[in-house]
Amino acid sequence: MIGRTDFTDRTAFDSKGLDELKQSARNNSPDAIKGAAQQFEALFMNMMLKSMRQAGGQDGVFDSEQSRMYTSMLDQQLSQTMAKKGVGLADVLVRQLSNNAMNQALEADTGGSPGNPASSASVRGINTYLDNLKFEQMPASAPKTAFTGPNHVREFQEKLTAHAEQASQETGIPAKFMLGQAALESGWGRREIKTADGSSSHNIFGMKATKGWKGKTVDAVTTEYVNGVAQRRVEKFRAYDTYADAFKDYAKLITKNPRYENVIANSKDASSFAQGLQKAGYATDPEYANKLTKIIKNSLST
Structure with a gap:
């Protein structure tokens, strides 16, 4: 006893x-x-x-x-x-x-x-x-939600919402905003970056393998805009074991990199969040902010 x-x-x-x-x-x-x-x-x-x-x-x-x-x-x-x-x-x-x-x-x-x-x-x-x-039991950070919209949108949210909610607690950025960015970067998961053997890299945010990255990498073709002109090139991207790892790395980037201080400060509405990411240089697409704002406002369940 x-x-x-x-x-x-x-x-x-x-x-x-x-x-x-x-x-x-x-x-x-x-x-x-x-x-x-x-x-x-x-x-x-x-x-x-x-x-x-x-x-x-x-x-x-x-x-x-x-x-x-x-x-x-x-x-x-x-x-x-x-x-x-x-x-x-x-x-x-x-x-x-x-x-x-x-x-x-x-x-x-x-x-x-x-x-x-x-x-x-x-x-x-x-x-x-x-x-x-x-x-x-249901964790407070991830209450069940009845997702709406097309099948691929519902499946995307069901798969990633719990991870987004966890990252939201760490960053203060609404989970919906991060889901919208993941959807834009991966085409709702249908254009996910694949490894050499065809398996998922779980890189849902299109995170590149910069010089300080010590983890696994994968090469993939991407579109970059130089002076407003689209160019196709091969870049090294980060590879993760799980989607949870991808969201944790994204949260670390947003909270630790000084470039994104204004993103967190202006994440009260979708448009400010998207504009902040573009100004910080997250993506080179000149329409990135507009595309992200539309996804967050029009495609995701509240």
């Missing part, structure tokens, strides 16, 4: 807290069932709060992707506080989990530890329950 662990102050959907709950279950902690039930009650309360906000509408003057993200975080913490006081659901779940564990122990031919067959069955039941709970 390990010592008593206080799970009541955990933030809602805390994955570390859920892992500790599972560890407590493996060590036969009497708090494991109670903690699992309380986390589920917090999840239930969060769903209620989310439904109430959606019913009330969120399209106000001050509504933005950032405000919705922080509202979601607030709801998660409120749900945890409400679950701590309890609405009765956790008590019902405690009784159910306890009964299920005992029934498994009584029915099992083997698997119970010597002298305490209920112990092993209880651990299996609680951990299965916690696995399901962890699967159901």
Whole structure:
């Protein structure tokens, strides 16, 4: 047996807290069932709060992707506080989990530890329950969205929105703006830069392999504008193992390179963001800002 662990102050959907709950279950902690039930009650309360906000509408003057993200975080913490006081659901779940564990122990031919067959069955039941709970959780930074538009646009957003939301937290740039830029650079993922064997380089932002780049590279044909005239040339581009790595590298570039200070400062609207990127020299296409603004405003789900 390990010592008593206080799970009541955990933030809602805390994955570390859920892992500790599972560890407590493996060590036969009497708090494991109670903690699992309380986390589920917090999840239930969060769903209620989310439904109430959606019913009330969120399209106000001050509504933005950032405000919705922080509202979601607030709801998660409120749900945890409400679950701590309890609405009765956790008590019902405690009784159910306890009964299920005992029934498994009584029915099992083997698997119970010597002298305490209920112990092993209880651990299996609680951990299965916690696995399901962890699967159901939604991170505050990436709430589910019903994407609209053509199939290729919906698929693009579904694949990359979570990464864009994470990069948004690091840069302060709305996720929608970064998705728009990734869409422009890659043709909604249909013109992604490929490696020599035909696999994806995951370079969704068209990031070139500059002198300071120490990672993998790939050669690709690109269009550059010199004095307004388009020219085709072969350039070295960065290659990543995952799209998450591509968004992390993009976030690093935007936040660390002094060239892009004004991009972050002027990312309150799509047009300013796009114009800032062009002025900073992200792309040589003279129509880059206009193209990006149109994608952000007209093609992406809000």
